[in-house]
Amino acid sequence: MCNINFIKQGLYVQNLPIYEADIPYIQDMLHTIQQAQLALEAFPHLHDEVPITIVDKGLIR
Amino acid sequence: MTDLSFLTASELAPFIQSRQLSPVELTEHLLNRITQFDPTLRxxxxxxxxxxxxxxxxxxxxxxxGGYKGPLHGIPIGVKDNFYTKGIRTTVGSKLLANFIPDKNATTVDKLLNAGGIMLGKQNMHELAAGSTGTNPYFGNTLNPWNIQYMPGGSSSGAASSLASGLTTLATGTDTFGSIRLPASMCGIYGLKPTYGLVSTHGVFPTAMSLDTAGPMARSVSDLALMLTYMAGYDPSDPASLETSILDYGESLYTGIKGIKIGIPTYYLQDLDPDVERLFTKAIENLKYLGAQVRVIDIPELSMATFSSYATVTGEASAYHHKWLQTYPEYYSADIRTFFLTGTLTNTPQYIQAQQARRKIVKAFQQAFLEVDVLLGPTIPITTPAYSKNWLEQNLGVVKRTLPFTSPVNLTGTPAISVPMGIDRSGLPVGMQFIGNHLSEKQLLQIGSAWERTKPLGNRLEK
Incomplete structure (x- = not known):
């Protein structure tokens, strides 16, 4: 996920710009997210939780 | 009457009501100050x-x-430039929207103007409300009036800096991962991030829709209460708007905090800058002296907040901006472009897990609120940095350091008030935040007011 090729290809297939100067910062942020995600391992029953999503009460009658 | 620049709305209103002070005189005074000081502070x-x-x-x-409408009548207000204003350009601090002129007001703007507020102008902000320092390469960096070498914090940078420098009486802010509380902390003013849905965000340009919250910023807690009374309320145009009764938020301001139970999550004691730790320790002692019962508690679920907020903010923001990122990438500043492009590279399972983690954190907070009335921590773990030449690296670094402290409140939709707690060794203010259960704004304001009376900054704002 933090691999430079993954970043460039991921942007390319989405038709998004690739600025070489941005890549190290994107890489660092993805690394931060990946490291932070490790905290979830302490909560093995996470899938028991219903994800919070925006529910428009006006649409559900 | 003392200098009009730093009087609060609550102090000014009786003079306006009794016709001893004209709104024209007050507005002229602040406009003159804006002319004098804003070319520097921006x-x-x-x-x-x-x-x-x-x-x-x-x-x-x-x-x-004889048509006095109430305590906001004739009071000058600065409006953050991500609130839609009919016929007035609303840039959201971005080159991308430099010429965007909405055809309607945000609901909150309508409410404040209908109450008689005077709109002084549209205020500077960190681009697209997605950064925490107050840099703005297109419209100019906002500076911190305590020391103009330092950042004011963002994204509501103009609001916080103008309040601290007497360039407005009140200001509106928005808070997606700390944008009201963080600049309030860095500029030594007061900011309230309300319960999600209490204040309408209809007509507020989105950053991350499931987290975006609008709220008041001011030089006193009584002014926060005053503004919230007018800003809060059900809005059918906002699908997330809560149908709840609006309280008199100023009613309990002078009740004190004797017996209030305050829990400090161990999470909020980690990795503090020495000055923040020193001031926070002193603040805890002062709160005990005021009669509060303070104890440390553990909320392990908070460890998921950093992942959950990064995945949610970058994911939702990049979804909104995807087309524009393809078409006009050069219109984004490098820090915001980097932030949003990162969101295009996270994946759906991560986003869903982030929302599951959010529910877990909400439940943990609700459990904690069975034992304590409010939670407390420093608003951010760092003292205010001076602006760096490498602003891109600095902006992303400040987000990385501060988001773990500010974002739990956004993830859980809970309210929080940031109050000044003292001055650091560089002479800049440092803040702390009281976090309450959903719709506990009245109690938060009560606690904030008791704290305010300890004069945590002395009278140093009035300079």
């Missing part, structure tokens, strides 16, 4: 002197004819 993107004077004259006429 707290406004679009000052509105003509409109403000027109509104002030109208207010004066109505008040002179």
């Amino acid at each position: 707290t406004y993107i679009t000052p509105l002197p003509d409109l403000a004077m027109r509104q002030a004259k109208e207010a004066e006429t109505i008040i002179m004819n």
